[in-house]
Amino acid sequence: MSHADLKELFAAALGAVDPAAAVKRNLALSGRVLTVAGRSYHLKSFDRVLVVGAGKATARMAVAAEAVLGNLITDGLIIVKYGHTAPLRFLRQIEAGHPVPDLAGVEATREIADLLRNAGHRTLVLCLLSGGGSALLVAPVDGLSLAAKQRTTQLLLTSGAAIDELNAVRKHLSAVKGGRLAQIASPATVVALIISDVLQDRLDVIASGPTAPDNSTFAEAVAVLDKYGLRQQMPREALVYLERGAAGREKETAKEQDPCFATTYSAVVAGLDQAIDAAGAKARSMGMDVELVTRTLHGEAREAARTLARRAIHARSILSADSRCCLLSGGETTVTVRGTGRGGRNQELALAFALEIAGEKGITLLSAGTDGTDGPTDAAGAIVDGETVRRATEQGLFPGDFLADNDSHSFFQRFDALAGAHAHFKTGPTGTNVMDMQIIIVER
Numbered sequence: 001m002s003h004a005d006l007k008e009l010f011a012a013a014l015g016a017v018d019p020a021a022a023v024k025r026n027l028a029l030s031g032r033v034l035t036v037a038g039r040s041y042h043l044k045s046f047d048r049v050l051v052v053g054a055g056k057a058t059a060r061m062a063v064a065a066e067a068v069l070g071n072l073i074t075d076g077l078i079i080v081k082y083g084h085t086a087p088l089r090f091l092r093q094i095e096a097g098h099p100v101p102d103l104a105g106v107e108a109t110r111e112i113a114d115l116l117r118n119a120g121h122r123t124l125v126l127c128l129l130s131g132g133g134s135a136l137l138v139a140p141v142d143g144l145s146l147a148a149k150q151r152t153t154q155l156l157l158t159s160g161a162a163i164d165e166l167n168a169v170r171k172h173l174s175a176v177k178g179g180r181l182a183q184i185a186s187p188a189t190v191v192a193l194i195i196s197d198v199l200q201d202r203l204d205v206i207a208s209g210p211t212a213p214d215n216s217t218f219a220e221a222v223a224v225l226d227k228y229g230l231r232q233q234m235p236r237e238a239l240v241y242l243e244r245g246a247a248g249r250e251k252e253t254a255k256e257q258d259p260c261f262a263t264t265y266s267a268v269v270a271g272l273d274q275a276i277d278a279a280g281a282k283a284r285s286m287g288m289d290v291e292l293v294t295r296t297l298h299g300e301a302r303e304a305a306r307t308l309a310r311r312a313i314h315a316r317s318i319l320s321a322d323s324r325c326c327l328l329s330g331g332e333t334t335v336t337v338r339g340t341g342r343g344g345r346n347q348e349l350a351l352a353f354a355l356e357i358a359g360e361k362g363i364t365l366l367s368a369g370t371d372g373t374d375g376p377t378d379a380a381g382a383i384v385d386g387e388t389v390r391r392a393t394e395q396g397l398f399p400g401d402f403l404a405d406n407d408s409h410s411f412f413q414r415f416d417a418l419a420g421a422h423a424h425f426k427t428g429p430t431g432t433n434v435m436d437m438q439i440i441i442v443e444r
Contacts, residue, residue: 002364002441003383003422005286009279009326009439010366016278017370017434019057019130019195022270023064026193034069036126036191037267043072046124046189051076051091052112054137055130055207056371056433057195059086059093062128066090069126075115078128079108079136084371084429099376100153101138106146109139109176116181119188127181127190131197131371131433133207134167139175141241141250148235149173159228160336162298163198167208168216169224171253172245173238174208179254179261181210186260196271197371197433199296199331203266211266214253218245272330272434275370279439283326288441290326291315297331297438301349302403304333308349308438309356312363315442327440335375341407344375346436350382350423351408355399358389362443368425371433377409380427381436391419 026037034041043049049072051065058078063086066073076091081098096105119125140149152173156166171178182190192211194203203212222242225231231239244250254260272295280290293311297304308329315325333345343351346367357363368374368381389399392411395418402411412424 006366012282013275013279016274017270019060020064026269047122048074051126053128054079054133056132057130060431098135105138116185121187123188125190127192129207130195148238158337165224169221172221177208178214182260182264190264192266201268213256288326293329301333301345302352305349305352324443330437339405341405343408346374346381347408354384354388360386367438372427372430381425
């Protein structure tokens, strides 16, 4: 029953971070007073209410915003990943590319920027942001082509760079990231409701911080390229721009002292903590002891798998007979791509975990992205246990070879087809996005 239980625990986690529910908890209208994350705004002070945003969870956030504001919304536009839409009445939504930006994202971002440039001091802007916004809200700086931005993003995604490092580069190549969207909207009042998909819920990192002061610099962006040996592979126009910035010849991103932040307020309304807590509560209700491994899982997916496997094996060694426990972790690992296969960090972690626990009884892991996608694949993640490697080998599949080629998606696809397994975990778009979760059930 471990597979069914794992899916039930994951569903409980998702339910706790439903974007519409999170926004409704933080957005209320009483007469002409709008309360946003504890702050009150008298609508008689505003002539226009605009709603804009970007991210994988933003469509569900927009559903709640419409339910509260209705026809008080003057205009608005959100950008979502392909397939992550929701029915809306008052707001327009445009689908665009993720994790690599595309022309649809550029054109939609241009529309949002035009809306905000026309905002005045009697305009209230509600900005809905969630993970994925970095790719979806895309406006290359003047002189930088979309192709150069795409190539830079691809290089960083496969380098093993952490999300804050990736975003430090993206912010310094963007006309809207790193607080610059707030600059465009100034002097309007901007209120951002945010669903976090980064460790420690850092406002300057989520969606590359379009409404938050940026602490990173051009020099740090260039240092990221050097750290991962990307300088020679970078598009020349992007590298030259970053080097000019590091030399003080290009304008920095928006810093804390910028006047635009005097009329900008940001609040995180949902994140990984709520998801993990909900899964833990559900596991306890199912009679399991619960151990929180970490809320900040990071680093290479294979190393994370090794750490989690050791914890699981130890947990089983001290588990009393006929009992079960649940180990929970979450965060965002990275994958340094050296092979030619397809996969994502959750599928890679699951495959590496299967190799680490090969032959062990009573250990089952689910690793999945809470947004329902893992890398450029149709899977959210995968489920493995101590029998996965043996069953695969019997079918002529050698997990270590697939792992070496970063080809976890192909492994699970073929494993399910040949062994009649159900290892691939496919949910479709979930409507939310609070990083990844690993749920391990250990039993004797």
